[in-house]
Amino acid sequence: MKRVSFSDQRCSLAQALEVIGEWWTLLIIREAYFGTRRFSDFQSRLGIARNVLSDRLDRLVENGLLQREPASPGAKRVHYRLTDKGRNLVTVVVALVQWGDRWVSGPENAPIRMVDRATGAEIGDVQVRSQDGRPLAFHDIGLQPGPGADQAIHERFQETVTNDGAVRWRIRRHMAE
Amino acid sequence: MKRVSFSDQRCSLAQALEVIGEWWTLLIIREAYFGTRRFSDFQSRLGIARNVLSDRLDRLVENGLLQREPASPGAKRVHYRLTDKGRNLVTVVVALVQWGDRWVSGPENAPIRMVDRATGAEIGDVQVRSQDGRPLAFHDIGLQPGPGADQAIHERFQETVTNDGAVRWRIRRHMAE
DNA sequence: CAAAATTGGTTGTAAAAAGCAACGTATAAT
DNA sequence: ATTATACGTTGCTTTTTACAACCAATTTTG
Numbered sequence: 001m002k003r004v005s006f007s008d009q010r011c012s013l014a015q016a017l018e019v020i021g022e023w024w025t026l027l028i029i030r031e032a033y034f035g036t037r038r039f040s041d042f043q044s045r046l047g048i049a050r051n052v053l054s055d056r057l058d059r060l061v062e063n064g065l066l067q068r069e070p071a072s073p074g075a076k077r078v079h080y081r082l083t084d085k086g087r088n089l090v091t092v093v094v095a096l097v098q099w100g101d102r103w104v105s106g107p108e109n110a111p112i113r114m115v116d117r118a119t120g121a122e123i124g125d126v127q128v129r130s131q132d133g134r135p136l137a138f139h140d141i142g143l144q145p146g147p148g149a150d151q152a153i154h155e156r157f158q159e160t161v162t163n164d165g166a167v168r169w170r171i172r173r174h175m176a177e
Numbered sequence: 178m179k180r181v182s183f184s185d186q187r188c189s190l191a192q193a194l195e196v197i198g199e200w201w202t203l204l205i206i207r208e209a210y211f212g213t214r215r216f217s218d219f220q221s222r223l224g225i226a227r228n229v230l231s232d233r234l235d236r237l238v239e240n241g242l243l244q245r246e247p248a249s250p251g252a253k254r255v256h257y258r259l260t261d262k263g264r265n266l267v268t269v270v271v272a273l274v275q276w277g278d279r280w281v282s283g284p285e286n287a288p289i290r291m292v293d294r295a296t297g298a299e300i301g302d303v304q305v306r307s308q309d310g311r312p313l314a315f316h317d318i319g320l321q322p323g324p325g326a327d328q329a330i331h332e333r334f335q336e337t338v339t340n341d342g343a344v345r346w347r348i349r350r351h352m353a354e
Numbered sequence: 355c356a357a358a359a360t361t362g363g364t365t366g367t368a369a370a371a372a373g374c375a376a377c378g379t380a381t382a383a384t
Numbered sequence: 385a386t387t388a389t390a391c392g393t394t395g396c397t398t399t400t401t402a403c404a405a406c407c408a409a410t411t412t413t414g
Contacts, residue, residue, distance in 0.1 A: 001372045001399040003200060004224070010288040012277030013207050013270060019281065023180060023198065023401075030190050034320065034333070035350045039362050044352055047181070049402050054363060077361070077410065085280050087315045091272040091303045093190060094318075099269060100189030103262050104196060109325030111187040116307040117319040120343075124308040126268045130293040131301040133310075138264045141271075142294040143211065148286030156211070166297075173212045175221055179369045179402050200372075216391050226373050231392060254381065254390070360411070371400075382389070 010150050019063050020089065024048055025056055029086060030093055032066065037079040065089070095126040144169045187327050196240050197266065201225055202233055206263060207270055209243065214256040242266070272303040321346045 006014035006021070020026055024046070031042055043053055057080060060066040065086035071077040094114065101110040114123045128136045145153050158170045183191035183198070197203055204223055213219055220230055234257060237243040242263035248254040271291065278287040291300045305313045322330050335347045 001370085001401085002374090002397080003372060003399070006204070009204075011204075011207070012274045012282045012287060012289070014204060014277075015281040016273045016277035017203060021198075021200065021203070026194060026198070027183070027186075027188075027191060030188070035348050037350065040360080041351055043362090049404095050363070051365085051403090052401065055401095071361095075410085088280065089276060090315050090318070091305055092269060092276060094305050095268040095272050095303070096193045097189045099266060100191075100193035103265065104192040105189045105325060110189060110323035111325045111327070111330055112189070113321040113323040115319045115321060116311075116313060117317050119307065120319075121308055123313060123318060124306045124310070126272070126303060126305060128268055128271050128303060129301045130296065131298055133301070134293075136293060136300060138267050140294050141267070141300060142292045142297075144290040144292060146287035146290040148282060148288045150288070153288055171212050173214065174218055180371075180400085181402070217389085220391090227392065228374090228394085229372060232371095248381095248390095252381080356414090358411100358413075361409085363407085363409100365404105365406075367403090367405105369400100369402080371398105373398075374396090375394105376396105377394080378392090380390085380392105382387100384385100384387075 010148065010153060019059075019065070020092075022056065022059075024052060025060065026093070026096075028053070028056055028060065029065065029082075029089060032080065032082050032086065033090070033093065037081060038071070039080075042080075060086070091126060094123070098125055142169065143171055187325065187330060196236075196242070197269075199233065199236075201229060202237065203270070203273075205230070205233055205237065206242065206259075206266060209257065209259050209263065210267070210270065214258060215248070216257075219257075237263070268303060271300070275302055319346065320348055 006018045009015075020029065027046055028042060028048075031045055036042055036045060039053065039057070042048070042057075043050055046053070048056075057066065061068055061080070063085075064083055066080045067083050068078040069081060071079050097112070097114070101107050105111070115121060116123055128141065130136055143157075145157050156172050158172060160168045160170060162168060183195045186192075197206065201223070205219060205225075208219055208222055213222060216230065216234070219225070219234075220227055223230070225233075234243065238245055238257070241260055243257045244260050245255040246258060248256050274289070274291070278284050282288070292298060293300055305318065307313055320334075322334050333349050335349060337345045337347060339345060
């Protein structure tokens, strides 16, 4: 396959996908959310090939999303547990499940319900919001070069200053020549 | 590779990944968010091989995330535009970018800033919330079999009724025997 | 405590997917 | 009318994944 790496792309989405974008990886994370800890349980629950599972677990541990710990105190056999970094992906997983429920499975065929433990009511839809809590639709979100933007990213944006002094960023649709 | 399909798994995450989980696919969606519409712009912006791009675009159109439309009225040459189904993935993309900013790139190196167009302020962190808006942490989220759960999923859960009549679901850690 | 079964992998091989470069048309620009 | 650009497709190579067989260490069972 000689698959190209995303890690040199200056884009946090590419960075994230480099870590969790491989085939099976996110399903392993989901399985960990479900409480699975043992190699053989991951294997039989997912139906993944053992060598691929082994490889993915190694990478997830390397990247700090899972941690190995003794299955029983002092034992050599290990369990895999989510770290904070791994648990923090919960928004991504929930957003994906909700999208899948809505657009692929259909809400009436949702295989899993996610509820608020405190009330038992279904959780809300994951949304993009402003810092003060207003829901933001697709077109309410503006893009700008960030603090880590490089030359290539700056070239994608066009800075304009309106006559009242406000700065506006326009994203270029086509490649600059 | 003879890669196994996720589409027979009864899990909306697997269904979603079947559509957008392939290498490059989510980066193409991101590129579409950025306003890219033309084949050659996708190609040169991402550095993706042309045949792979061609394949991914076909699949995205097939699955209804992108739509082809004449580049100019009456022309045969096409542009690719996001559909509602595609735009609806914005929560996933934003959640992933924020996770990448936080855990991989580091917030001070974020290449892109996402702002509220109305105020210019940075958008908030994507969160899982209850329907009435309380933020839910990882452990506040409970799992239950949903309306489309099959036998296998039901076997993963253990239903218990507390003595005040409330129903509780416990997820089984290991495979049932 | 010895034998059997389970766990947590590794190794080898075949098939499929990704990467690369060259080639072909149809449209757009000069 | 000629040239250049856009949007792919085809053919070949390299890398991954899938599948099955094997193996050592640990647990369980009789």
